[in-house]
Amino acid sequence: MPRMTFESRCRSILRGLGEAGPRAEKMQLAVRxxxxxxxxxxxxxxxxxxxxxxxxxxxxxxxxxxxxxxxxxxxxxxxxxxxxxxxxxxxxxxxxxxxxxxxxxxxxxxxxxxxxxxxxxxxxxxxxxxxxxxxxxxxxxxxxxxxxxxxxxxxxxxxxxxxxxxxxxxxxxxxxxxxxxxxxxxxxxxxxxxxxxxxxxxxxxxxxxxxxxxxxxxxxxxxxxxxxxxxxxxxxxxxxxxxLWEKPFPAYRTRPQDFYVDEQTTVTVPMMVQSEHHHWYLHDRHLPCSVLRMDYEGDASAFFILPDFGAMQLVEEALTPELLARWNNLLSKRGYFYKKVELRLPKFSxxxxxxxxxxxxxxxxxxxxxxxxxxxxxxxxxxxxxxxxxxxxxxxVDEVGTKAAAGSAGSFALKSAPMKPLVLSFNRPFLLVVFLDTTQDILFWGRVANPTEP
CATH class of the missing domain: 3.30.497.10 (Antithrombin, subunit I, domain 2)
Known part of the structure:
Protein backbone atom coordinates (compact mmCIF):
# COMPACT_ATOMS: atom_id res chain seq x y z
CA MET A 1 0.00 0.00 0.00
CA PRO A 2 1.58 3.33 -0.99
CA ARG A 3 2.59 5.64 1.79
CA MET A 4 0.29 8.64 2.22
CA THR A 5 1.89 12.04 1.78
CA PHE A 6 1.66 14.63 4.53
CA GLU A 7 -0.89 16.65 2.54
CA SER A 8 -3.00 13.55 1.85
CA ARG A 9 -3.01 12.67 5.54
CA CYS A 10 -4.12 16.21 6.43
CA ARG A 11 -6.96 16.09 3.89
CA SER A 12 -8.01 12.73 5.31
CA ILE A 13 -8.06 14.12 8.85
CA LEU A 14 -10.11 17.14 7.76
CA ARG A 15 -12.62 14.89 5.93
CA GLY A 16 -12.92 12.80 9.11
CA LEU A 17 -13.65 15.89 11.18
CA GLY A 18 -16.29 16.96 8.68
CA GLU A 19 -18.01 13.59 8.87
CA ALA A 20 -17.86 13.30 12.65
CA GLY A 21 -21.33 14.76 13.15
CA PRO A 22 -22.60 17.80 15.06
CA ARG A 23 -21.01 18.88 18.30
CA ALA A 24 -22.67 19.63 21.62
CA GLU A 25 -24.64 22.87 21.87
CA LYS A 26 -22.51 25.86 22.62
CA MET A 27 -23.51 29.30 23.83
CA GLN A 28 -22.48 32.46 21.99
CA LEU A 29 -19.78 33.20 24.52
CA ALA A 30 -16.14 32.61 24.42
CA VAL A 31 -12.89 31.29 25.64
CA ARG A 32 -9.54 32.32 24.36
CA LEU A 244 -11.14 28.31 21.23
CA TRP A 245 -12.70 25.84 23.61
CA GLU A 246 -15.13 23.41 22.03
CA LYS A 247 -17.35 23.98 25.08
CA PRO A 248 -16.94 27.61 26.16
CA PHE A 249 -17.91 29.11 29.50
CA PRO A 250 -20.90 31.47 29.82
CA ALA A 251 -19.43 34.80 30.89
CA TYR A 252 -22.45 35.76 33.01
CA ARG A 253 -21.69 32.87 35.40
CA THR A 254 -18.17 34.04 36.25
CA ARG A 255 -18.04 35.05 39.92
CA PRO A 256 -15.31 35.89 42.48
CA GLN A 257 -14.37 32.81 44.49
CA ASP A 258 -11.59 31.69 46.83
CA PHE A 259 -8.46 29.99 45.52
CA TYR A 260 -6.40 28.17 48.16
CA VAL A 261 -2.72 28.73 47.28
CA ASP A 262 -1.60 26.85 50.39
CA GLU A 263 -2.71 26.31 53.99
CA GLN A 264 -1.86 29.90 54.91
CA THR A 265 -2.73 31.77 51.71
CA THR A 266 -6.13 32.30 50.11
CA VAL A 267 -6.74 34.68 47.18
CA THR A 268 -9.88 35.75 45.33
CA VAL A 269 -10.11 34.91 41.62
CA PRO A 270 -12.77 35.27 38.91
CA MET A 271 -14.04 31.69 38.64
CA MET A 272 -15.61 30.58 35.36
CA VAL A 273 -18.43 28.04 35.70
CA GLN A 274 -20.26 25.67 33.37
CA SER A 275 -22.57 22.80 34.28
CA GLU A 276 -24.45 21.90 31.10
CA HIS A 277 -21.75 19.85 29.39
CA HIS A 278 -20.19 16.41 29.55
CA HIS A 279 -16.39 16.29 29.86
CA TRP A 280 -13.64 13.70 29.82
CA TYR A 281 -12.70 13.31 33.49
CA LEU A 282 -11.15 10.76 35.84
CA HIS A 283 -9.81 10.51 39.36
CA ASP A 284 -6.67 8.37 39.29
CA ARG A 285 -6.89 5.27 41.47
CA HIS A 286 -3.16 5.12 42.09
CA LEU A 287 -2.23 8.80 42.29
CA PRO A 288 -4.06 11.43 44.37
CA CYS A 289 -5.25 13.65 41.54
CA SER A 290 -8.10 14.32 39.12
CA VAL A 291 -7.52 14.79 35.37
CA LEU A 292 -9.78 16.77 33.06
CA ARG A 293 -9.39 16.76 29.28
CA MET A 294 -10.77 19.79 27.41
CA ASP A 295 -10.69 20.01 23.63
CA TYR A 296 -10.05 23.06 21.50
CA GLU A 297 -11.54 23.79 18.11
CA GLY A 298 -8.88 22.48 15.76
CA ASP A 299 -6.05 20.11 16.49
CA ALA A 300 -5.27 20.66 20.17
CA SER A 301 -6.39 19.52 23.61
CA ALA A 302 -5.48 20.32 27.20
CA PHE A 303 -5.08 18.29 30.36
CA PHE A 304 -5.91 20.05 33.62
CA ILE A 305 -4.35 17.97 36.41
CA LEU A 306 -5.72 18.75 39.88
CA PRO A 307 -3.78 17.16 42.77
CA ASP A 308 -5.61 16.48 46.00
CA PHE A 309 -4.96 19.02 48.75
CA GLY A 310 -1.28 18.93 49.69
CA ALA A 311 -0.36 16.33 47.03
CA MET A 312 1.20 18.56 44.34
CA GLN A 313 4.79 17.43 44.95
CA LEU A 314 3.78 13.77 45.05
CA VAL A 315 2.00 14.09 41.71
CA GLU A 316 4.87 16.02 40.12
CA GLU A 317 7.41 13.39 41.11
CA ALA A 318 5.20 10.57 39.77
CA LEU A 319 4.68 12.04 36.30
CA THR A 320 6.08 9.88 33.49
CA PRO A 321 5.49 9.65 29.72
CA GLU A 322 3.72 6.33 30.35
CA LEU A 323 1.33 7.93 32.86
CA LEU A 324 0.45 10.74 30.43
CA ALA A 325 -0.14 8.16 27.67
CA ARG A 326 -2.41 6.13 29.98
CA TRP A 327 -4.48 9.20 30.88
CA ASN A 328 -4.75 10.17 27.24
CA ASN A 329 -5.90 6.68 26.30
CA LEU A 330 -8.54 6.57 29.02
CA LEU A 331 -9.79 10.09 28.31
CA SER A 332 -10.29 9.57 24.61
CA LYS A 333 -11.63 6.03 24.23
CA ARG A 334 -13.41 4.94 27.42
CA GLY A 335 -17.02 6.13 27.53
CA TYR A 336 -17.15 5.58 31.29
CA PHE A 337 -14.95 8.68 31.75
CA TYR A 338 -17.22 10.96 29.67
CA LYS A 339 -19.33 12.50 32.43
CA LYS A 340 -21.51 15.48 33.13
CA VAL A 341 -19.41 17.82 35.23
CA GLU A 342 -20.01 21.15 36.91
CA LEU A 343 -16.67 22.71 36.05
CA ARG A 344 -15.15 25.66 37.88
CA LEU A 345 -11.95 27.05 36.36
CA PRO A 346 -10.16 30.33 37.18
CA LYS A 347 -9.91 33.06 34.59
CA PHE A 348 -6.20 33.78 34.71
CA SER A 349 -3.01 34.95 33.03
CA VAL A 397 -7.37 32.20 29.54
CA ASP A 398 -10.75 34.00 29.51
CA GLU A 399 -14.30 33.55 28.17
CA VAL A 400 -13.86 34.95 24.64
CA GLY A 401 -15.05 32.51 21.94
CA THR A 402 -17.39 31.87 19.02
CA LYS A 403 -20.68 30.13 18.42
CA ALA A 404 -20.39 26.56 17.09
CA ALA A 405 -22.83 24.06 15.57
CA ALA A 406 -25.65 22.78 17.75
CA GLY A 407 -26.13 19.09 18.47
CA SER A 408 -23.93 16.44 19.96
CA ALA A 409 -21.21 14.03 18.96
CA GLY A 410 -21.80 12.39 22.31
CA SER A 411 -21.80 8.71 21.58
CA PHE A 412 -20.42 8.40 25.12
CA ALA A 413 -23.27 10.18 26.92
CA LEU A 414 -24.29 8.23 30.00
CA LYS A 415 -27.67 6.51 29.85
CA SER A 416 -28.41 7.25 33.49
CA ALA A 417 -26.81 10.59 34.28
CA PRO A 418 -27.02 11.67 37.93
CA MET A 419 -29.50 14.34 38.88
CA LYS A 420 -26.70 16.61 40.01
CA PRO A 421 -23.43 16.74 38.06
CA LEU A 422 -20.11 16.04 39.68
CA VAL A 423 -18.44 19.27 40.83
CA LEU A 424 -14.83 19.70 39.73
CA SER A 425 -13.38 22.93 41.14
CA PHE A 426 -9.86 24.11 40.29
CA ASN A 427 -9.69 26.17 43.47
CA ARG A 428 -6.14 25.09 44.39
CA PRO A 429 -2.82 24.72 42.49
CA PHE A 430 -3.07 22.64 39.31
CA LEU A 431 -1.06 21.63 36.24
CA LEU A 432 -1.82 22.42 32.60
CA VAL A 433 -0.57 20.51 29.54
CA VAL A 434 -1.47 21.57 25.98
CA PHE A 435 -0.72 19.10 23.19
CA LEU A 436 -1.38 18.48 19.50
CA ASP A 437 -3.98 15.80 18.89
CA THR A 438 -2.49 14.40 15.67
CA THR A 439 1.06 13.97 16.99
CA GLN A 440 0.57 14.05 20.80
CA ASP A 441 3.53 16.43 21.10
CA ILE A 442 3.41 18.76 24.10
CA LEU A 443 3.18 22.40 23.05
CA PHE A 444 3.04 23.98 26.51
CA TRP A 445 3.40 22.92 30.12
CA GLY A 446 2.44 24.95 33.15
CA ARG A 447 1.79 24.99 36.87
CA VAL A 448 -0.79 27.48 38.13
CA ALA A 449 0.20 27.93 41.76
CA ASN A 450 -1.38 31.37 42.19
CA PRO A 451 -3.60 32.66 39.36
CA THR A 452 -3.48 36.22 40.72
CA GLU A 453 0.25 36.47 40.04
CA PRO A 454 1.47 37.25 36.48
Missing amino acids: LLLLLATLLALSRGQPHPEHPESSGTNSSHEKVPGTGDGSTHPSIVASNTGFALRFYQLMAAEFPGKNIFFSPLSISTSLVMLALGAQAQTQRQIFQGLGLNLTEMPEAEIHSSFQHLMNTVNLAKEKMEAHVGNALFLQERMSLLPKFQNDTRAFYQAQLFLTNFQDSVGATQLINEHVKKETRGMISDLVSELSTDTVMVLVNFIYFKA ISGSYELDQLLPKLGFTDLFSERANFSGITNMLNLKMSKSFHKATLD
Missing part, protein backbone atom coordinates in the same frame (compact mmCIF):
# COMPACT_ATOMS: atom_id res chain seq x y z
CA LEU A 33 -6.21 30.72 24.93
CA LEU A 34 -3.34 32.81 23.74
CA LEU A 35 0.05 31.33 24.34
CA LEU A 36 3.24 32.46 22.92
CA LEU A 37 6.83 32.09 23.39
CA ALA A 38 10.23 33.19 22.20
CA THR A 39 13.47 31.42 22.92
CA LEU A 40 16.70 33.37 22.55
CA LEU A 41 20.07 31.74 22.11
CA ALA A 42 22.92 34.28 22.12
CA LEU A 43 26.39 33.24 21.12
CA SER A 44 29.50 35.27 21.92
CA ARG A 45 32.67 35.92 19.97
CA GLY A 46 35.73 33.86 20.94
CA GLN A 47 39.28 33.40 19.65
CA PRO A 48 40.14 32.21 16.12
CA HIS A 49 38.82 28.68 15.84
CA PRO A 50 41.45 25.94 16.37
CA GLU A 51 41.12 22.61 14.63
CA HIS A 52 39.06 20.24 16.75
CA PRO A 53 40.55 16.77 17.11
CA GLU A 54 37.11 15.11 17.42
CA SER A 55 36.59 14.62 13.69
CA SER A 56 34.92 11.23 14.05
CA GLY A 57 31.91 12.47 16.06
CA THR A 58 28.30 12.64 15.06
CA ASN A 59 28.94 15.61 12.79
CA SER A 60 29.77 13.15 10.00
CA SER A 61 26.07 12.83 9.35
CA HIS A 62 25.90 16.51 8.39
CA GLU A 63 26.91 15.57 4.87
CA LYS A 64 23.84 13.33 4.56
CA VAL A 65 21.21 15.82 5.72
CA PRO A 66 18.70 16.36 2.91
CA GLY A 67 17.02 19.64 2.15
CA THR A 68 13.47 18.49 2.84
CA GLY A 69 11.70 15.90 4.98
CA ASP A 70 9.64 12.96 3.76
CA GLY A 71 6.41 14.14 5.37
CA SER A 72 6.51 11.88 8.43
CA THR A 73 7.72 11.84 12.01
CA HIS A 74 9.86 9.08 13.51
CA PRO A 75 7.88 7.37 16.31
CA SER A 76 10.70 8.00 18.78
CA ILE A 77 10.40 11.78 18.42
CA VAL A 78 7.16 12.10 20.41
CA ALA A 79 8.51 9.89 23.22
CA SER A 80 11.75 11.87 23.42
CA ASN A 81 9.93 15.22 23.35
CA THR A 82 7.61 14.10 26.15
CA GLY A 83 10.55 12.81 28.20
CA PHE A 84 12.40 16.11 27.78
CA ALA A 85 9.29 18.10 28.71
CA LEU A 86 8.93 16.12 31.95
CA ARG A 87 12.62 16.37 32.87
CA PHE A 88 12.62 20.10 32.24
CA TYR A 89 9.41 20.63 34.21
CA GLN A 90 10.56 18.56 37.18
CA LEU A 91 13.79 20.54 37.26
CA MET A 92 11.91 23.84 37.30
CA ALA A 93 9.45 22.55 39.88
CA ALA A 94 12.43 21.91 42.16
CA GLU A 95 14.04 25.27 41.29
CA PHE A 96 10.85 27.30 41.79
CA PRO A 97 8.76 25.60 44.51
CA GLY A 98 5.31 27.05 44.98
CA LYS A 99 5.63 29.37 41.97
CA ASN A 100 3.80 29.64 38.67
CA ILE A 101 5.62 27.87 35.83
CA PHE A 102 4.91 28.12 32.13
CA PHE A 103 7.05 27.13 29.13
CA SER A 104 7.01 25.48 25.72
CA PRO A 105 9.08 22.28 25.62
CA LEU A 106 8.51 22.07 21.86
CA SER A 107 10.04 25.51 21.33
CA ILE A 108 13.07 24.74 23.48
CA SER A 109 13.74 21.36 21.84
CA THR A 110 13.22 22.78 18.33
CA SER A 111 15.75 25.55 18.88
CA LEU A 112 18.30 23.12 20.35
CA VAL A 113 17.90 20.62 17.49
CA MET A 114 18.30 23.47 15.02
CA LEU A 115 21.46 24.53 16.84
CA ALA A 116 22.75 20.96 16.47
CA LEU A 117 23.06 21.61 12.73
CA GLY A 118 26.05 23.80 13.58
CA ALA A 119 27.38 21.82 16.55
CA GLN A 120 29.97 19.09 16.17
CA ALA A 121 31.58 16.27 18.12
CA GLN A 122 30.80 16.17 21.86
CA THR A 123 28.73 19.38 21.77
CA GLN A 124 26.36 17.89 19.22
CA ARG A 125 26.17 14.56 21.05
CA GLN A 126 25.18 16.38 24.26
CA ILE A 127 22.33 18.15 22.47
CA PHE A 128 20.89 14.92 21.12
CA GLN A 129 21.43 12.99 24.35
CA GLY A 130 20.00 15.81 26.48
CA LEU A 131 16.85 15.76 24.34
CA GLY A 132 16.61 11.98 24.58
CA LEU A 133 17.34 11.46 20.88
CA ASN A 134 19.22 8.24 20.09
CA LEU A 135 21.30 8.38 16.91
CA THR A 136 21.48 4.58 16.82
CA GLU A 137 17.69 4.45 16.45
CA MET A 138 17.35 7.24 13.91
CA PRO A 139 20.02 9.07 11.90
CA GLU A 140 20.48 12.80 12.22
CA ALA A 141 18.81 13.37 8.85
CA GLU A 142 15.63 11.72 10.11
CA ILE A 143 15.69 13.74 13.33
CA HIS A 144 15.70 17.01 11.40
CA SER A 145 13.09 15.85 8.88
CA SER A 146 10.87 14.73 11.77
CA PHE A 147 11.10 18.14 13.44
CA GLN A 148 10.44 19.73 10.06
CA HIS A 149 7.27 17.64 9.74
CA LEU A 150 6.25 18.56 13.30
CA MET A 151 6.67 22.30 12.55
CA ASN A 152 4.62 21.87 9.37
CA THR A 153 1.89 20.14 11.38
CA VAL A 154 1.76 23.02 13.88
CA ASN A 155 1.77 25.64 11.12
CA LEU A 156 -0.95 23.94 9.05
CA ALA A 157 -3.87 26.33 8.75
CA LYS A 158 -6.89 25.17 10.77
CA GLU A 159 -10.35 26.62 11.12
CA LYS A 160 -10.88 28.42 14.44
CA MET A 161 -7.30 27.77 15.54
CA GLU A 162 -4.10 29.70 14.89
CA ALA A 163 -0.65 28.23 15.44
CA HIS A 164 2.73 29.22 14.12
CA VAL A 165 6.27 28.11 14.92
CA GLY A 166 9.21 30.04 13.53
CA ASN A 167 12.92 30.75 13.83
CA ALA A 168 15.20 33.67 13.04
CA LEU A 169 18.98 34.12 12.95
CA PHE A 170 20.50 37.50 13.80
CA LEU A 171 24.12 37.50 12.62
CA GLN A 172 27.01 39.88 12.99
CA GLU A 173 27.15 41.65 9.63
CA ARG A 174 30.84 40.73 9.18
CA MET A 175 30.29 37.08 10.11
CA SER A 176 30.70 34.44 7.38
CA LEU A 177 28.40 31.42 7.75
CA LEU A 178 29.16 28.03 6.29
CA PRO A 179 26.76 27.53 3.34
CA LYS A 180 25.58 24.13 4.60
CA PHE A 181 24.48 25.48 7.97
CA GLN A 182 22.71 28.39 6.33
CA ASN A 183 20.94 26.15 3.80
CA ASP A 184 19.94 23.47 6.32
CA THR A 185 18.51 25.92 8.87
CA ARG A 186 16.38 27.47 6.15
CA ALA A 187 15.33 24.13 4.62
CA PHE A 188 14.38 22.36 7.85
CA TYR A 189 13.39 25.20 10.18
CA GLN A 190 12.43 28.07 7.85
CA ALA A 191 14.87 30.30 9.71
CA GLN A 192 14.92 33.94 8.64
CA LEU A 193 18.29 35.67 8.34
CA PHE A 194 19.03 39.22 9.59
CA LEU A 195 22.44 40.91 9.30
CA THR A 196 22.92 42.82 12.53
CA ASN A 197 25.40 45.35 13.92
CA PHE A 198 25.89 44.09 17.47
CA GLN A 199 28.37 46.91 18.14
CA ASP A 200 25.22 49.04 18.32
CA SER A 201 23.70 47.04 21.17
CA VAL A 202 20.68 49.35 21.46
CA GLY A 203 19.87 49.03 17.77
CA ALA A 204 20.43 45.25 17.79
CA THR A 205 18.16 44.85 20.82
CA GLN A 206 15.46 46.91 19.14
CA LEU A 207 15.72 44.89 15.90
CA ILE A 208 15.27 41.56 17.71
CA ASN A 209 12.46 42.78 19.95
CA GLU A 210 10.54 44.29 17.04
CA HIS A 211 10.79 41.04 15.08
CA VAL A 212 9.57 38.97 18.05
CA LYS A 213 6.77 41.44 18.73
CA LYS A 214 5.60 41.16 15.13
CA GLU A 215 5.75 37.36 15.04
CA THR A 216 3.92 36.98 18.38
CA ARG A 217 1.12 39.41 17.43
CA GLY A 218 2.42 42.02 19.87
CA MET A 219 2.27 39.76 22.93
CA ILE A 220 6.03 39.73 23.57
CA SER A 221 7.77 43.05 23.04
CA ASP A 222 10.67 42.97 25.50
CA LEU A 223 12.37 39.61 25.06
CA VAL A 224 15.86 41.16 25.05
CA SER A 225 16.74 43.97 27.42
CA GLU A 226 20.48 44.16 26.85
CA LEU A 227 23.01 42.58 24.49
CA SER A 228 26.77 42.51 24.87
CA THR A 229 28.78 44.17 22.10
CA ASP A 230 30.78 40.94 21.62
CA THR A 231 27.64 39.03 20.55
CA VAL A 232 27.94 37.68 17.01
CA MET A 233 24.85 35.52 16.63
CA VAL A 234 21.38 35.34 18.16
CA LEU A 235 18.92 32.54 17.41
CA VAL A 236 15.26 33.27 18.16
CA ASN A 237 12.53 30.63 18.26
CA PHE A 238 8.90 31.46 18.92
CA ILE A 239 5.49 29.81 19.10
CA TYR A 240 2.19 31.61 18.74
CA PHE A 241 -0.96 29.66 19.58
CA LYS A 242 -4.58 30.82 19.80
CA ALA A 243 -7.52 28.45 20.11
CA ILE A 350 0.46 33.69 33.87
CA SER A 351 3.88 33.98 32.28
CA GLY A 352 7.27 32.35 32.58
CA SER A 353 10.68 33.88 31.91
CA TYR A 354 13.80 31.77 32.41
CA GLU A 355 17.55 31.86 31.85
CA LEU A 356 18.13 28.54 30.14
CA ASP A 357 21.91 28.81 30.51
CA GLN A 358 21.33 28.31 34.25
CA LEU A 359 18.95 25.34 33.76
CA LEU A 360 20.09 23.33 30.74
CA PRO A 361 23.53 22.36 32.14
CA LYS A 362 21.67 20.56 34.95
CA LEU A 363 20.04 18.38 32.28
CA GLY A 364 23.31 17.38 30.62
CA PHE A 365 23.90 20.31 28.25
CA THR A 366 27.20 21.13 29.92
CA ASP A 367 29.38 22.13 26.94
CA LEU A 368 26.99 24.63 25.33
CA PHE A 369 27.84 27.39 27.79
CA SER A 370 31.53 26.62 28.28
CA GLU A 371 34.83 27.05 26.47
CA ARG A 372 34.50 23.41 25.33
CA ALA A 373 31.62 24.31 22.98
CA ASN A 374 32.22 23.26 19.39
CA PHE A 375 30.10 25.16 16.89
CA SER A 376 32.53 24.85 14.01
CA GLY A 377 29.66 23.70 11.79
CA ILE A 378 28.37 27.29 11.83
CA THR A 379 31.53 29.07 10.70
CA ASN A 380 35.20 28.23 10.28
CA MET A 381 36.27 31.76 11.20
CA LEU A 382 35.22 31.96 14.84
CA ASN A 383 35.23 29.88 17.97
CA LEU A 384 31.75 30.33 19.37
CA LYS A 385 30.22 29.61 22.72
CA MET A 386 26.69 30.25 23.90
CA SER A 387 26.69 33.06 26.43
CA LYS A 388 23.03 33.42 27.39
CA SER A 389 19.76 31.71 26.55
CA PHE A 390 16.37 33.16 27.41
CA HIS A 391 12.94 31.57 27.27
CA LYS A 392 9.69 33.46 27.72
CA ALA A 393 6.09 32.27 27.53
CA THR A 394 2.71 33.71 28.46
CA LEU A 395 -0.69 32.11 28.98
CA ASP A 396 -4.03 33.95 28.87
